[in-house]
Structures are given as structure tokens and as C-alpha cells.
Amino acid sequence: MDWQSAKALRDKIRASEISSVAATKAVFERIVKVEPIIGAYISTFEEAALQKAAEVNSRIAKGEPVGQLAGVPVAIKDNMCTTFGATTCASKILENFRAPYNATVIEKLLSADAVIIGKTNMDEFAMGSSTENSGLKQTVNPWDTSRVPGGSSGGSAAAVAGRLCCASLGSDTGGSIRQPASFCGVVGLKPTYGRVSRFGLVAYGSSLDQIGPITRTVGDCALMMNVIAGYDPADSTSIDEETAPVPDYLEKLDEPIEGLKIAIVPEFVSGADKQVQKALSVALDVYKGLGAEIIEIEMAHLDYAIAAYYVIATAEASSNLARYDGVHYGHRTKNPKDYIEVYSKSRAEGFGKEVKRRIMLGTYALSSGYYDAYYLKALKVRNLIRGDFTKAFENCDCIMMPVSPTTAFKIGEKVDDPLTMYLSDIYTIAVNLAGVPGISIPCGFDSDNLPIGLQILSPAFSEDRLLRIARMFEKETDWHRKKPAIIN
Numbered sequence: 001m002d003w004q005s006a007k008a009l010r011d012k013i014r015a016s017e018i019s020s021v022a023a024t025k026a027v028f029e030r031i032v033k034v035e036p037i038i039g040a041y042i043s044t045f046e047e048a049a050l051q052k053a054a055e056v057n058s059r060i061a062k063g064e065p066v067g068q069l070a071g072v073p074v075a076i077k078d079n080m081c082t083t084f085g086a087t088t089c090a091s092k093i094l095e096n097f098r099a100p101y102n103a104t105v106i107e108k109l110l111s112a113d114a115v116i117i118g119k120t121n122m123d124e125f126a127m128g129s130s131t132e133n134s135g136l137k138q139t140v141n142p143w144d145t146s147r148v149p150g151g152s153s154g155g156s157a158a159a160v161a162g163r164l165c166c167a168s169l170g171s172d173t174g175g176s177i178r179q180p181a182s183f184c185g186v187v188g189l190k191p192t193y194g195r196v197s198r199f200g201l202v203a204y205g206s207s208l209d210q211i212g213p214i215t216r217t218v219g220d221c222a223l224m225m226n227v228i229a230g231y232d233p234a235d236s237t238s239i240d241e242e243t244a245p246v247p248d249y250l251e252k253l254d255e256p257i258e259g260l261k262i263a264i265v266p267e268f269v270s271g272a273d274k275q276v277q278k279a280l281s282v283a284l285d286v287y288k289g290l291g292a293e294i295i296e297i298e299m300a301h302l303d304y305a306i307a308a309y310y311v312i313a314t315a316e317a318s319s320n321l322a323r324y325d326g327v328h329y330g331h332r333t334k335n336p337k338d339y340i341e342v343y344s345k346s347r348a349e350g351f352g353k354e355v356k357r358r359i360m361l362g363t364y365a366l367s368s369g370y371y372d373a374y375y376l377k378a379l380k381v382r383n384l385i386r387g388d389f390t391k392a393f394e395n396c397d398c399i400m401m402p403v404s405p406t407t408a409f410k411i412g413e414k415v416d417d418p419l420t421m422y423l424s425d426i427y428t429i430a431v432n433l434a435g436v437p438g439i440s441i442p443c444g445f446d447s448d449n450l451p452i453g454l455q456i457l458s459p460a461f462s463e464d465r466l467l468r469i470a471r472m473f474e475k476e477t478d479w480h481r482k483k484p485a486i487i488n
């Protein structure tokens with residue numbers, strides 16, 4: 001079967017031109033062929049998926065209404081709770097954890113009639129930028145199997161790029177949707193903090209985490225947002241729809257923004273690899289050709305984003321991960337001497353190296369005596385960064401910059417050097433600190449034929465405009481149509 005965008009497939013399934021069962025079978029045939037190489041999934045649900053697909057088919061045959069994702073094969077990052085299968089967060093500590101409820105986004109996907117193919121690999125507890133921190137398996141980049149897919153939603157991005165699903169969900173705490181999307185040549189959107197419910201998303205940095213779609217096209221991203229966005233009383237940080245109404249993200253998608261004003265931050269971008277910088281400037285030329293105005297701005301505090309993020313995210317993580325104690329959840333050590341050993345050994349055995357490093361960093365930053373010097377200071381820096389964005393958006397519609405300073409790096413290249421790994425998030429992290437939305441779209445390839453992403457940022461709750469801006473570029477280019485050789 002010819003591969004389709006999620007939206008095109010959905011339309012054909014609804015029109016009975018393609019059967020959802022056939023589409024789902026085609027996905028599982030590809031999984032048999034390519035998944036042993038790519039390793040995108042932690043678990044798959046072939047039987048349940050085919051059952052759901054058959055149910056959608058039969059409802060369509062009877063003329064009954066079906067949802068917005070009728071029969072479309074989708075994948076979910078394995079940090080979203082599902083009552084079916086395990087929810088592992090790619091951690092040994094949760095390897096056999098069965099969630100008692102579905103995350104809100106899962107309920108929404110199911111009621112939109114999506115066919116859930118499986119749950120994808122990730123950095124353990126979403127801590128990382130390469131998916132190498134997974135405690136369970138290795139995922140590779142479909143464009144070059146000696147390279148990382150990015151992270152932490154590396155499995156979700158590789159699954160879309162490798163055509164092992166039509167669309168997927170990732171989560172983004174400091175870049176984990178946008179960076180793997182850019183490394184794998186697909187589209188990834190981190191919505192505004194509060195736009196998509198986090199209920200049932202295993203918490204990493206609660207004030208930064210946000211669920212969002214990874215897709216092949218901007219239109220598919222809009223379609224996924226139509227399904228997952230909105231207020232959820234079960235998530236106290238989700239924003240009510242009177243304050244911020246949820247638009248139909250597809251409705252005006254093809255209407256370009258008149259008089260588009262784009263800001264760039266030249267000084268900040270100058271550290272990126274030359275080929276990445278070149279791709280950005282070529283992308284800006286495309287927008288200029290469409291009548292956009294480009295202005296140069298300064299954002300004084302961006303250089304401090306990584307430092308502030310790694311204090312705030314690790315502090316929140318140390319608190320969030322305290323619940324894995326060998327009693328409430330997951331792995332428990334065998335034959336502990338006493339209850340202290342239940343805690344210490346269960347945690348020592350269950351958590352990987354990076355997770356332990358972050359728990360220790362975060363606990364240190366929160367400890368009395370250091371709280372003011374680190375945590376409180378980082379919160380102040382966060383405010384300044386937020387202010388930078390507010391000020392910038394007074395004068396422009398969006399900001400454009402690279403997603404990552406480099407393209408996908410080699411497996412093993414940075415894994416022993418956490419600081420270098422942390423620095424690879426320089427362009428994505430400030431966005432989470434500010435809470436604004438950001439999208440990564442394919443904008444070229446480097447000399448090794450590795451995808452390069454363009455990052456576009458816009459004010460809080462303006463995802464509809466952000467998607468339209470991204471769509472303007474997509475219409476003019478065909479980067480999103482390129483396929484990795486592995487699936488040809």
C-alpha cells in the first residue's frame with residue numbers, strides 16, 4: 001500500500017476507499033521487516049489494533065459516525081499511561097508496571113477512533129537527547145542506523161520517519177519532541193504549557209512537560225492537535241477554554257499569514273554547525289520570497305537557559321521520582337535486610353545512571369542551604385527568559401532558529417559526556433522555561449544526507465498561527481516528502 005499522511009489515510013478510510021484493517025496490516029508488515037533494525041517500539045498491540053481497525057471498518061460500512069482519526073495507525077511514547085500493555089518509561093523500575101487508568105490523551109485518541117499500534121522507546125523517564133538512556137533497548141535513526149534518533153521521544157520520531165505508524169505522540173520537557181523530529185526529518189510540535197492535558201503522563205519536570213504530536217506533515221500535526229488539545233479538569237495546570245479557546249487547527253491551515261514578521265536572534269544562532277546555519281538562512285529566504293519581513297533581535301538571557309533548566313528540571317525530577325520506592329510502584333529488590341534496603345536497593349537496581357545523576361543533582365539543588373543559591377536563582381532566571389519572549393513577541397509574529405546545533409550524532413558519541421549532551425538542547429530548552437509553543441519542521445539535509453529541522457516559536461496559545469506559518473514553508477518545499485532509504 002502506498003504510504004499516506006494520516007489525514008489523507010483518514011479521508012480514504014472514511015470514504016471506504018481504503019480499509020483500516022488493510023492499512024493496519026501494512027504497518028505490521030513493515031514492523032516485521034524494519035522494526036528489528038530501527039527498534040522504535042517497546043511494545044506493540046497487533047491483535048487489539050486489528051480489532052479496532054475492523055470495528056472502524058464495520059461502523060463505516062453501516063454508515064455510523066466515526067472519529068477524526070478513524071482507523072489511523074498511531075504510536076504513543078511509553079510514558080503515557082495505558083490500561084493495555086505496560087507503561088515502562090523505558091525504565092527497569094517500571095518494566096512491568098500496568099497503569100490502572102488511561103492518560104487523557106489516550107482516551108482522546110481512542111474516542112477519535114485511532115488505531116494504537118504500540119508504545120515507543122525513549123530515554124528513561126524522558127531524560128536525555130538521544131534515546132541512548134533507555135533502560136530497555138536501543139533505537140536508531142532511520143536515515144543512518146549508526147546514528148541516534150534524538151531524544152527523548154526518539155522512538156516516536158523514528159516510528160513516524162520509518163513509516164511504522166502514521167503519527168505519534170511524544171512529550172517535550174526541554175526539546176524532546178522537536179529535537180528527535182528534526183533528527184528524523186519529521187514534524188514535531190510542543191504545544192503551549194497547559195494546552196494538552198498531562199493527566200496520565202508520567203511526570204519528569206512537571207512545570208515543563210507537555211505532550212504533543214510527531215507527524216510527517218504540518219496538516220497531520222493540526223489534525224492531532226484537534227484531537228488532543230483542550231481543558232481537562234483532571235489536570236490542574238490545563239487551561240480552561242474560556243481563557244484560551246481551542247480553535248479548529250485545520251480550518252485555516254492553508255491560509256498564509258499576511259505581513260508575516262519573523263524575528264531571528266543572530267548572536268544566539270552563530271554557535272550552530274555551518275550547514276545548520278545555512279539551512280536556516282535558506283529557509284528564511286523562502287519566507288522572504290513569500291513576503292515576510294525578517295528582523296534581528298536580542299534575547300539577553302537565552303545563554304542561561306541550559307543552566308536554569310538543569311536546576312529546575314532535576315529539582316522537579318528528584319521530587320517526582322521519589323514515588324518509586326519499591327513499595328508503591330514497580331521494581332522491588334529481592335530479600336532486603338530491612339526497610340531501608342527496600343528503598344535503597346530497589347532504587348539502585350531500578351534506575352539507570354542518568355536518572356540517578358539527575359535525582360542527585362536535583363536533591364542537592366533543593367536541599368536547605370543550597371535552595372536559594374540554585375533553585376530560587378534558577379526560577380528568577382526563568383522569569384527573565386519568559387520576559388525575553390514576551391518582549392520579543394511584541395514586535396514579531398514568530399521567532400525562527402535551529403532546533404539543534406548539529407544533525408543526528410553517532411550512537412555512543414556523547415553518551416559518556418553528559419555536559420556535551422546537555423548542550424545539544426541549547427535551542428529548545430528556553431521554550432519550555434517560557435511555556436510557549438514551538439514546532440520543528442524539515443528544512444533540508446546536510447552533506448551526510450541527515451535531516452535538518454527549522455524551529456518556529458510563537459506566543460502562548462497561538463498554535464493555530466504557528467501551524468499556518470509552518471504550512472507556508474511546507475507548501476513551498478518538498479523536504480517532508482523525502483524518505484529514508486531503509487523503507488524504500
Ligand code: GLN
Pocket residue numbers: 126127128129151152171172173174175176177204313425
Ligand atoms: N534533553 C533534555 C533533558 O534531558 C530534554 C528532555 C525532554 O524534553 N524530555 O532533560
